[in-house]
Amino acid sequence: MTVIDGTLKLDPEEARRVRQERxxxxxxxxLPLAIMILAIWLWDRICVWNEIPQYILPRPGVVLSTLDxxxxxxxxxLLVTLRITFLSLLLAVVGGVGLAVLFAQxxxxxxSFFPFAIVLQVTPIVAIFPLINIYVDNQTTKLxxxxxxxxxxxxxxxxxxxxxxxxxxxxxxxxxxxxxxWQQLRYLRLPAAMPYFLGGLKIAGGLSLIGAVVxxxxxxxxxxxxxxxxxxxxxxxxxxxxRLFAALFLISLTGILIFLVLSLIxxxxxxRWHESALKQER
Amino acid sequence: MIREQVxxxxxxxxxxxxxxxxLRGVGKVFSNGVTALSDVDLTIREGDFLSLLGPSxxxxxxxxxxxxxxxxxxxxxxxxxxxxxLDRSNIGFVFQEPTLLPWASVFDNxxxxxxxxxxxxxxxxxxxxxxxxxxxxxxxxxAVPRELSGGMxxxxxxxxxxVTKPRVLLMDEPFAALDEITRFKLNNDLLxxxxxxxxxxxxxxxxxxxxxxxxxxxxxxxxxxxxxxxxLAIEASYPRDEAFRTSPDYAALCRQASDVLVNAINSTxxxxxxxx
Numbered sequence: 001m002t003v004i005d006g007t008l009k010l011d012p013e014e015a016r017r018v019r020q021e022r023x024x025x026x027x028x029x030x031l032p033l034a035i036m037i038l039a040i041w042l043w044d045r046i047c048v049w050n051e052i053p054q055y056i057l058p059r060p061g062v063v064l065s066t067l068d069x070x071x072x073x074x075x076x077x078l079l080v081t082l083r084i085t086f087l088s089l090l091l092a093v094v095g096g097v098g099l100a101v102l103f104a105q106x107x108x109x110x111x112s113f114f115p116f117a118i119v120l121q122v123t124p125i126v127a128i129f130p131l132i133n134i135y136v137d138n139q140t141t142k143l144x145x146x147x148x149x150x151x152x153x154x155x156x157x158x159x160x161x162x163x164x165x166x167x168x169x170x171x172x173x174x175x176x177x178x179x180x181x182w183q184q185l186r187y188l189r190l191p192a193a194m195p196y197f198l199g200g201l202k203i204a205g206g207l208s209l210i211g212a213v214v215x216x217x218x219x220x221x222x223x224x225x226x227x228x229x230x231x232x233x234x235x236x237x238x239x240x241x242x243r244l245f246a247a248l249f250l251i252s253l254t255g256i257l258i259f260l261v262l263s264l265i266x267x268x269x270x271x272r273w274h275e276s277a278l279k280q281e282r
Numbered sequence: 283m284i285r286e287q288v289x290x291x292x293x294x295x296x297x298x299x300x301x302x303x304x305l306r307g308v309g310k311v312f313s314n315g316v317t318a319l320s321d322v323d324l325t326i327r328e329g330d331f332l333s334l335l336g337p338s339x340x341x342x343x344x345x346x347x348x349x350x351x352x353x354x355x356x357x358x359x360x361x362x363x364x365x366x367x368l369d370r371s372n373i374g375f376v377f378q379e380p381t382l383l384p385w386a387s388v389f390d391n392x393x394x395x396x397x398x399x400x401x402x403x404x405x406x407x408x409x410x411x412x413x414x415x416x417x418x419x420x421x422x423x424x425a426v427p428r429e430l431s432g433g434m435x436x437x438x439x440x441x442x443x444x445v446t447k448p449r450v451l452l453m454d455e456p457f458a459a460l461d462e463i464t465r466f467k468l469n470n471d472l473l474x475x476x477x478x479x480x481x482x483x484x485x486x487x488x489x490x491x492x493x494x495x496x497x498x499x500x501x502x503x504x505x506x507x508x509x510x511x512x513x514l515a516i517e518a519s520y521p522r523d524e525a526f527r528t529s530p531d532y533a534a535l536c537r538q539a540s541d542v543l544v545n546a547i548n549s550t551x552x553x554x555x556x557x558x
Contacts, residue, residue: 172377
């Protein structure tokens with residue numbers, strides 16, 4: 001830095017860095033938005049230029065108006081899907097954390113039961129569903145079970161990792177102070193596992209939506225469901241592409257919202273202390 | 283009674299203070315076959331500020347963990363005054379790193395030992411506030427550790443160890459990672475705290491200057507196997523301050539301690555050839 005006439009002047013290197021930073025800050029929002037608008041415009045143009053019929057590829061405007069016209073039907077279906085999604089996410093949190101705590105109690109328990117969790121995770125849910133269909137009568141339970149199987153694993157494996165990643169000195173400190181097992185879990189291991197759990201939760205949020213939709217698809221094929229996925233199947237049969245696109249749009253939007261909300265929750269909880277939530281200062 | 287007399291004779295210094303803990307023939311062999319400590323005889327007296335000084339690998343940290351009860355000796359006995367083992371709540375431990383709960387505020391970090399004893403936040407508050415004042419951290423109650431400097435984190439760690447008013451404070455190279463200026467300040471503050479309360483301190487360090495400045499006894503250890511090599515009495519009077527730090531007496535004592543440490547290191551130099 002050089003001082004000229006009493007004013008502080010940035011050297012060219014530093015000035016360039018500041019300019020770069022400002023550009024990046026604006027670009028982070030403007031660029032993806034511009035690309036998105038361009039893509040939608042191109043979609044619209046392709047439909048017009050090639051005279052593509054509506055039942056094959058509807059124009060974006062048509063999708064939007066369908067969203068408005070079919071609002072009652074679509075949103076009641078969205079509610080059904082949302083209910084399954086959130087209930088299964090809730091169960092995944094309870095089940096995942098509960099199992100992780102159980103696993104953390106002893107290496108033996110973890111070693112014995114972890115393979116089961118992995119088997120459940122790696123077997124495609126579409127392949128398991130026919131079995132569930134045989135054994136479970138209640139429609140909601142069926143879907144819930146399906147979505148839960150997909151969603152609980154990231155929470156279980158992340159939380160287990162977190163519970164086992166406690167600083168050794170802190171463990172000694174608790175031991176020195178005569179902490180009980182429960183105190184160690186409550187005041188040390190659970191808070192230490194929080195960042196890991198929240199990472200798992202973000203993945204599980206998306207997966208529970210996928211699980212719910214996939215479950216509906218499989219169940220919907222037998223005409224038993226009323227969620228967004230069954231709307232999609234139905235629309236597909238009737239060559240009602242605008243409604244299909246509208247339903248698809250709603251599912252994507254839901255997924256994005258779930259991710260954003262979970263990211264916000266994670267940020268709010270970790271912002272004061274965890275590395276991942278801290279702004280970098282140079 | 284006879285036991286205590288023997289213990290004091292082993293220590294080699296005549297002093298009226300009663301023995302608090304005697305290590306007799308204490309050894310520790312790890313499961314991988316490494317002998318961390320071999321045949322250690324050491325008497326710690328009530329009110330001592332005793333430093334364990336030695337090169338890395340001399341077992342000084344292992345000795346501290348044995349005293350804390352975090353690990354058990356493979357041979358020999360630890361004889362607390364009154365027999366048996368000391369109540370753990372009478373021990374405060376300060377680790378090499380501050381070892382704070384990163385998600386908890388300074389206040390809650392200091393609360394932790396009391397909380398684990400079932401004392402509520404409100405009930406513990408006066409003791410915590412007082413302790414924070416004594417380590418000069420008033421006003422930082424609500425800060426989380428990452429917002430503090432290294433020296434301040436260490437102060438929180440000391441406050442946490444002292445909030446239960448333990449009789450023995452065990453410190454495992456607590457200031458090794460700090461810069462010299464911060465280290466001097468913490469040395470002064472620790473001595474001040476010790477003089478007011480007169481608890482017993484066992485202080486592990488590899489710094490000759492730090493051990494001489496702080497302690498009334500410096501126990502020099504040697505490595506391979508870890509053992510007590512020699513003991514020095516630092517007979518300079520307390521309070522010790524910056525004037526002592528620059529005095530010729532201090533320099534002479536440091537030279538003396540340094541010589542002993544060099545001898546201790548040389549005594550194991552031979553084993554380098556067959557070991558590596």
